[in-house]
Amino acid sequence: MKCRPRRTIPATLTALVLLAACVLVAIVAVQLIIGQSPLISYRSVTDTLRSTRWSDTITLIAGGAFALLGLLLLVTALLPGKPTVLPLTGDLDAGITRRSLRLALQNTASSVDGVSRAKLKLGRRRIVARIRTDRTNTAGLADAVRAALDRRLDQLTPLVRPGVKIQLRATRSAP
Structure with a gap:
């Protein structure tokens, strides 16, 4: 589909x-x-x-x-455009809209401890997550967001699994 x-x-x-x-x-x-x-x-x-x-x-x-x-x-x-419904793996003919996938992953990234704001851009083969944090020490935060997004993608099981790229930005700098 x-x-x-x-x-x-x-x-x-x-x-x-x-x-x-x-x-x-x-x-x-x-x-x-x-x-x-x-x-x-x-x-x-x-x-x-x-x-x-x-x-x-x-x-x-x-x-x-x-x-x-x-x-x-x-x-x-x-020329084909970006698909509006992305197929999911499994026996059933099921899919998820691009918007629903983006919102689900955005909510997942926002729920990670230390993330103040998350915006996701869904490309054909890659997801770019722009993460903002109020922390001064951002060590490990990008890995935590990537792990949370990977877990959520494992739950949703898209047929073509996109790569995840994290762009982390701290609003405060270390004193």
Whole structure:
């Protein structure tokens, strides 16, 4: 079970651009039907397009920009994103969301004695734990947090076990 994220941002942007074009065409069509002068003249558009050459700088820049945008949308659609549900080991088809895993590990790291604040960043293959402490002597605290996170990962049993990196920062310095 690897639920992939939906491509909502590129799809929404594409839909908004197409909606704007359709609204513009509908406004011009309605204006022509009721006998008003259109917002954009059909004749001016066709005259501009007829006078434009393929070798013009503006045509080449616009063509390159549209080709790059199309390539970007294609790559976005084809490349897999980070999975939203991470599979767990076992006989059942079970998984845990990235957010739930991050919050569970963050609560575990926060519960270690001496940790005043813990923030976790969940990558594809690695967990980065940013730990703050009020202690002046931080010896062994990083190892204690790593051990607590390893125990919690053993309980959750993700199919792909991420590596753990601890970044420890003391808010007070030794006198």
